[in-house]
Amino acid sequence: MTQPEAIRHLLNAVAQGDISPDSALDKLKYFNYEPVGDFAHIDHHRTLRTGFPEVIWGLGKTPEQIAQIMAAMRQKTPVVMATRIEPDVYEELRSHVPDLHYYPMARICTVRDSEANPLDLQPTHPGLISILSAGTSDLPVAEEAAVTAELCGFQVKRLWDVGVAGIHRLLNQRDAIADADVLIVVAGMEGALPSVVAGLADCPVIAVPTSIGYGASFNGLAALLAMLNSCAAGVGVVNIDNGFGAAMLAGKILRTAERLSKNAIAD
Incomplete structure (x- = not known):
């Protein structure tokens, strides 16, 4: 059966009452x-x-x-x-x-869309994704996450260059961390930042290892393993340099929360 034939068969089944519209969808x-x-x-x-x-x-x-x-x-x-x-x-x-x-x-x-300003990325979904980068060299991956999330309709807050080498820079962002609904934490070198952030936050933390670092960082493998071995609870880890994947995961978390909220109101 070809694709058009399959769709026609499905629509006929809906018309005859053999299948519900929701099942057809x-x-x-x-x-x-x-x-x-x-x-x-x-x-x-x-x-x-x-x-x-x-x-x-x-x-x-x-x-x-x-x-x-x-x-x-x-x-x-x-x-x-x-x-x-x-x-x-x-x-x-x-x-x-x-x-x-x-x-x-x-x-x-x-x-x-031709009517949309490419620079006017207004949120269409509730929730705040805050993205932290350990260092300036991590910004390409962090920005990939930020722009992806914004293009998908989410509000994003950027907290750049707050790595553990100067921990006071991170601690100065405690209020911003507390305000976030999902945190994406981007770090290379030894990859310690997500563990520290997860110890301060009550929301999901998505860790993104980057390939930034000296030779023993093995192009991000050291950071990846450190994040997988995090002693802080509630840390999920995506692949090396995968800012896009982190943003999509954060978006799914927020969309699930949005759906649960709507279901609770409907009930």
């Missing part, structure tokens, strides 16, 4: 994808299933491939985002996508 979540050339299949229904649209991983793709994927996605997605876009790739992309916006520190490109 659950099934539709897994139907729709669109081929782009001979190199990609866009998952247009990912938002229905996961709450967030598909995002383009830029590394390894040519500017032409990225531009074609963006052209297809923007027909159905309010915000199209591509990660790990280096400046030279962005310059090439601009010739294909004139209204492209670039966040150089985060290495993220985005195309939004």
Whole structure:
């Protein structure tokens, strides 16, 4: 059965009362994808299933491939985002996508609705994600997390250069830490910052190891292992340099809280 035939069969079942509209919606979540050339299949229904649209991983793709994927996605997605876009790739992309916006520190490109200001990222979901970076060298990963969260509709607070080498800088941010609903903590070297932050916070802490550090840091492996071995409770760890993944996890935590709150009100 082809995809259009399957959808028609499902709609007929709803019309005949054989299946409820809610059950049909659950099934539709897994139907729709669109081929782009001979190199990609866009998952247009990912938002229905996961709450967030598909995002383009830029590394390894040519500017032409990225531009074609963006052209297809923007027909159905309010915000199209591509990660790990280096400046030279962005310059090439601009010739294909004139209204492209670039966040150089985060290495993220985005195309939004024609009526939306690309710099006006107003929150559409409740909750505050606060992001801490241990040092200035960690900022590309921290900014990837921050921009991703903002493009997904969350309020973000940035707390940069508050690493444990000068612990007073972190302690000066105790009120900001207490105000957060989810904390993303980005650190390289020995990766100690998430443990300290988790000892001060009553909300989930997402630790992001970075590949910053001298030779024995093994490109972030030392920080990753330190975070996995955290003595503080309530710390989750994503992969090395994965600011994007940390932001998506924080967003899912807040969306779950939002859904639970709505269900409680409905009951």
